[in-house]
Amino acid sequence: MTDTIIPDELSDSLARESRSVIELACERGVTIGTAESCTGGLISASLTAIPGSSTPVMGGVTSYACSVKRDVLGVSQETLDAVGAVSSECARQMAEGARRVLACDVAVSVTGIAGPGGAVPGKPVGTVWFGIASPAGARTERMVFPGSRAEVRGQTVLHALGLLREGIMECGDVA
Numbered sequence: 001m002t003d004t005i006i007p008d009e010l011s012d013s014l015a016r017e018s019r020s021v022i023e024l025a026c027e028r029g030v031t032i033g034t035a036e037s038c039t040g041g042l043i044s045a046s047l048t049a050i051p052g053s054s055t056p057v058m059g060g061v062t063s064y065a066c067s068v069k070r071d072v073l074g075v076s077q078e079t080l081d082a083v084g085a086v087s088s089e090c091a092r093q094m095a096e097g098a099r100r101v102l103a104c105d106v107a108v109s110v111t112g113i114a115g116p117g118g119a120v121p122g123k124p125v126g127t128v129w130f131g132i133a134s135p136a137g138a139r140t141e142r143m144v145f146p147g148s149r150a151e152v153r154g155q156t157v158l159h160a161l162g163l164l165r166e167g168i169m170e171c172g173d174v175a
Helices: 008-028 042-048 066-071 077-082 088-102 149-174
Strands: 032-036 057-062 106-112 127-134 137-144
Touching: 008 042, 008 149, 032 042, 032 088, 032 149, 042 057, 042 149, 057 088, 066 077, 066 088, 077 088, 088 106, 088 127, 088 137, 106 149, 127 149, 137 149
Parallel strands: 032 057, 032 106
Antiparallel strands: 106 127, 127 137
């Protein structure tokens, strides 16, 4: 069996959603950024694959290590010690940190367990916490995706792109 980065059946959906996010951000004059752990930069890669993405995309932080979450994005050591990297608190602080360090209007974050190992009690493989930070504030949500590592990561990217779209729309609501 050959490992894939993103399952083929998701690639068309990711391309369409990425294009839609880039077009919406350009139309609204909104800048965007990412903070990624379990996706390892795939959200940024999906966005920057779209021509014209250099206008709204400020950048992304791949924060696979907790030290990067802490030292670059500003996730508190207390959060990492108390509830861990795969948590609502960490996802929120990652999104807020990305918005700050990338100087963007909207930032999305993802932190989770893509598998096949890594599950802990209360956090099965496929658990992903998302954060979204915009001028309207920050919020988080949790999803548990089925499937292989590639499938979990692909579904995570697709969901994160949807959250970015919501964040972009919120920018117009706050202005």
